[in-house]
Amino acid sequence: MTMPYSGPATVLVVDDIPTKRYILASWLRRAGHHPVEAAGGLEALKLVEDIRPDLVVLDVRLPDIDGFAVCEKIKDNPDTSSIPVIQVSGNAITAADRAEGLDRGADAYMVEPIEPAEFVATVEATLRYYRARQRAERVATRLGQLAEVTLRINRAESFDQLLQVAVEGAAEMLRRHAGAMALPPDGRVRRYAARPGRSAISKVGSPRSLTMLNDMSLRDGTGDHVFTVDRDRWLELMPDADISTAVSIVLCRTKPGRPPISVGVEADPPLDSDELTLLRQLGQALALAVDALGVYTEEHTIAVTLQRSLLPSKLPDLPGLRMSARYHPAAANVEIGGDFYEVLPLDDRVLVAIGDVQGHSLYAATVMAELRNTLRASMMGPVDLGGTLNLLNAVLLRYHPSMTATVCLLLVEPESGRVDVANAGHIPPLIVGDGGARYHRFGNLLLGVGPEEYRVDRLDLLEGDIVVMFTDGLVEHPDRLLDEGLDMVRHLADTASGDLEGFCDRLIARYTDRQDDVALVVLQRVPC
Numbered sequence: 001m002t003m004p005y006s007g008p009a010t011v012l013v014v015d016d017i018p019t020k021r022y023i024l025a026s027w028l029r030r031a032g033h034h035p036v037e038a039a040g041g042l043e044a045l046k047l048v049e050d051i052r053p054d055l056v057v058l059d060v061r062l063p064d065i066d067g068f069a070v071c072e073k074i075k076d077n078p079d080t081s082s083i084p085v086i087q088v089s090g091n092a093i094t095a096a097d098r099a100e101g102l103d104r105g106a107d108a109y110m111v112e113p114i115e116p117a118e119f120v121a122t123v124e125a126t127l128r129y130y131r132a133r134q135r136a137e138r139v140a141t142r143l144g145q146l147a148e149v150t151l152r153i154n155r156a157e158s159f160d161q162l163l164q165v166a167v168e169g170a171a172e173m174l175r176r177h178a179g180a181m182a183l184p185p186d187g188r189v190r191r192y193a194a195r196p197g198r199s200a201i202s203k204v205g206s207p208r209s210l211t212m213l214n215d216m217s218l219r220d221g222t223g224d225h226v227f228t229v230d231r232d233r234w235l236e237l238m239p240d241a242d243i244s245t246a247v248s249i250v251l252c253r254t255k256p257g258r259p260p261i262s263v264g265v266e267a268d269p270p271l272d273s274d275e276l277t278l279l280r281q282l283g284q285a286l287a288l289a290v291d292a293l294g295v296y297t298e299e300h301t302i303a304v305t306l307q308r309s310l311l312p313s314k315l316p317d318l319p320g321l322r323m324s325a326r327y328h329p330a331a332a333n334v335e336i337g338g339d340f341y342e343v344l345p346l347d348d349r350v351l352v353a354i355g356d357v358q359g360h361s362l363y364a365a366t367v368m369a370e371l372r373n374t375l376r377a378s379m380m381g382p383v384d385l386g387g388t389l390n391l392l393n394a395v396l397l398r399y400h401p402s403m404t405a406t407v408c409l410l411l412v413e414p415e416s417g418r419v420d421v422a423n424a425g426h427i428p429p430l431i432v433g434d435g436g437a438r439y440h441r442f443g444n445l446l447l448g449v450g451p452e453e454y455r456v457d458r459l460d461l462l463e464g465d466i467v468v469m470f471t472d473g474l475v476e477h478p479d480r481l482l483d484e485g486l487d488m489v490r491h492l493a494d495t496a497s498g499d500l501e502g503f504c505d506r507l508i509a510r511y512t513d514r515q516d517d518v519a520l521v522v523l524q525r526v527p528c
Contacts, residue, residue, distance in 0.1 A: 009054035009127050010034045014044040014070070015088075016063050024057055024088075024119070031120045041065030045073055048080055055127055060089035060101065068104045075105035082137075084130045086110060086122060139274050145173045146278060150285045159184040159293060160192075164200045166263060166286045167192040173282075174275055176266040177243055182290050183210055183259040193241060209237040213251055213262050224252040224280055224287075228267050248276070250283035254291050261287045316345050320414025320528040324500035326520040328508055338364035338405070339471045339519040340372055344379055348413065351379060354521055355407035355426065356471045358448075367400050371407070371447075385409045385422035389447070389454035393424070396448035404448035408469060417461040417525055422454055427475075427486070430493055431459065432466040437493040439486065461525040466496050473516030474507070500524060 011033050015021045018039075025035035036053060038044040041062045048056065056074065060067035071085045087101045090112035098109045107130075108122055149169030156162040163180045170178035171194040179193040189205030216227065227249055234247040245268035253260040263283045265271070271279065315323045325341055338357025343350065353375060357368040374395055378388040388409065396403055408426035412419050421429065423443025430439050440459065445452045461467070468489070475485025492510060496503040500522045507520065 008032050008034060009123075010036060010051065011123065012036050012038060012044060012047055012051070012053040012056045014038045014041070014056065014062070014067070015059040016040060016061075017059075020059070027116045027119055028057075028123070031123070033123070041067070041070040044070055048074055048083065052080070053083060055123060055130070056083060056085045057123070058085055058087050058106075060087055060097070061091050068101060071101070071105045082130065082134060084108075084126045086126060088112065088114070135274070142173050142274070142278055145169065146281060146285075149173070149282065153285055153289045156289065156293070159186075159190055159290065160202065162286065162289055162293060163190050163192045164194075164202075166282060167194045167200045170194075170263055170265055170279070170282055171196045171198075173278060174265050174271070178263065178265045179238060179241060179247075180261070180263045180286065181205055181210060181213075181238075182261040182286070183207060184290065184294060191238065193238070203238070203240060210259055210262070212237060213249065214253075214260050216251075222253045222256055224250055224283055226250045226276055226280055234264070248279065250279045252283040252287035254287050258291065261290055312341070312343055315343055316350070318345060318350055318414060320526060321350065321412065322498070322500055322524045322526050324504045324522045326504050326508055326518070328518045328520075338368040339473065339517040340368050341469070341519045341521045342372060342375060343521070344376065346379060346383060346411075348415065349383075350412050350414070351383070352410040352412060352467075352469065352521060352523060353407060354469045354471065354519055355405055356473075356519070357405040358403055360517075364403075367396075367403050367405070370399075371395065371405060375407075375409075383411060385411055385420055385456045386454045389422050389424050389444070390452075393447045393452060393454075397450075400448070404446055406446045406472075408443070410467065410469070412461075412523070412525075414525060415528055417463070417465075419459045419461055419467075421457040421459060423457075424452075424454060427470065427472055430468040430490060431461075432468065432493045432496055433462060433464070437490045439490070463525055463527060464498075466493070466500075466522060466524045468493055468496070468520075468522050470507075470520045471516075471518055473518040474520065476516060496522070496524075498524065 011028050013021050013024050013035050016039050021037045025037060028035040036047060036051060038047050041064050058067045058070060067087055071087065074080050074083060074085060084107040085105060086108045087106040088110050089097065093111045101109045107126055110119065110122060149165060152165045153162055156165055159182065163182060167178050167180040175196050177195050181189060181191045183189050189207055189210065191203045191205035192200040193203065194200040228246055229249060230246045231243060234243060235241060243266060245266045247264045248267040248271050249262055249264040251260050251262050261283065263279065263286060265279060315325055323343065338359060340355050342353040355371065357364045357371065371392055374392055375388060378391055389407065392407060396405060406426035407424045408429060409422045410419055410429065421440060425444065425446025428440040428442055430437055444454045475489060476482060477485065489507065492507060504520060504522055508518065
């Protein structure tokens with residue numbers, strides 16, 4: 001009966017006597033192995049480097065280097081240390097000789113004369129042990145690689161990055177050409193291919209390919225399925241694939257109704273059970289990550305859509321004022337933020353407001369909407385900016401005592417350039433004119449902390465002057481002082497000129513490392 005992990009092996013037979021080499025080699029051939037012969041130690045070491053045999057049968061007495069030294073060199077080299085060595089001798093036959101051979105790295109020591117059956121059994125036993133050990137080491141290495149690839153998959157921030165990591169990981173772990181394909185929620189099939197040690201290449205995918213794969217195995221089911229298709233069938237799925245063999249594929253779906261993902265690798269030589277298990281685990285990790293990122297993307301889209309619905313749909317067209325505004329959610333947050341802005345025409349004046357409610361949550365957005373509605377309601381009668389801030393503060397203290405907010409209000413009269421300013425703890429507006437850019441002085445206590453009498457300041461805008469208002473998400477960063485961020489905006493504001501849209505785009509693009517939502521309003525006084 002064939003024992004586990006046995007089978008044909010390449011065996012290097014090292015002996016300076018041709019007759020002995022021939023006899024040992026003939027026994028190995030009859031047992032189904034492939035012997036390679038060497039007449040000395042130096043030749044043996046070179047062959048070990050060149051062909052990496054599965055086992056070495058080594059005579060102890062050699063004309064150039066003795067077998068003990070040859071064995072030590074094999075075992076001392078990290079690239080060859082796992083090759084088993086059986087030492088054979090008809091001269092060094094004492095217990096001390098055998099002990100020295102084993103101490104210096106031999107895995108077995110046989111004394112001549114040797115019976116053919118005993119010799120073949122010793123070779124088979126040594127191979128079984130080493131193959132089992134090598135398999136265990138290989139599995140441990142691949143599991144470590146799988147864990148690392150899975151971590152990188154879970155850290156991926158886009159579907160393209162997900163597939164790239166997965167296909168490069170499959171190619172590296174299994175040392176084969178690999179391909180992966182998935183259909184994210186945006187409806188655009190992603191397809192990647194890679195070879196070991198090379199970066200993945202992106203290709204245009206077709207939904208039809210995933211449908212064909214699904215019809216081959218999962219159909220309407222869930223879970224995973226591993227199967228093999230011939231090269232021609234694979235080329236139907238990926239017409240430009242650079243592959244010349246059959247392909248083993250894992251197809252995974254986590255929930256009914258969702259499109260499957262696929263990962264395929266070359267099937268020549270055929271994958272063993274450990275490799276198939278590894279492919280299946282990689283496919284499952286990729287499918288779960290694709291679903292998780294899909295849910296995240298959908299939630300983020302819903303959150304941003306809801307947030308935008310709470311903001312003005314468009315800016316009013318007002319004589320004497322040119323305006324531009326932006327709202328940009330932080331890419332890292334699924335939750336809805338509390339940043340907002342408002343522009344309300346009031347006869348010959350206009351109210352411009354910007355604010356930021358503490359936190360990122362549905363609750364923060366609810367409080368933001370409540371403050372915004374309260375602000376609008378306060379403008380129905382006589383306008384009093386200080387009174388409006390007192391009212392907003394009272395709303396927070398009474399109904400949301402655990403929340404705080406910052407709000408800055410501007411009441412602008414475009415014809416005269418008169419501006420009333422009331423600021424509750426917000427970043428002060430930045431005024432840009434002929435004298436350069438400067439921040440208005442800081443205002444009053446933020447909302448929600450305690451009772452406060454909010455004062456109103458006055459400033460005058462000349463024609464061409466620009467006012468920049470923004471929330472702290474634009475300039476705050478863990479690795480940068482707030483003052484540094486404020487200075488960067490002030491310097492950039494010198495380029496605002498009359499192109500407010502371009503200035504807003506440059507300002508948003510300049511702060512690509514932001515980790516919070518940003519609301520931005522820019523206005524310029526122009527001739528009426």
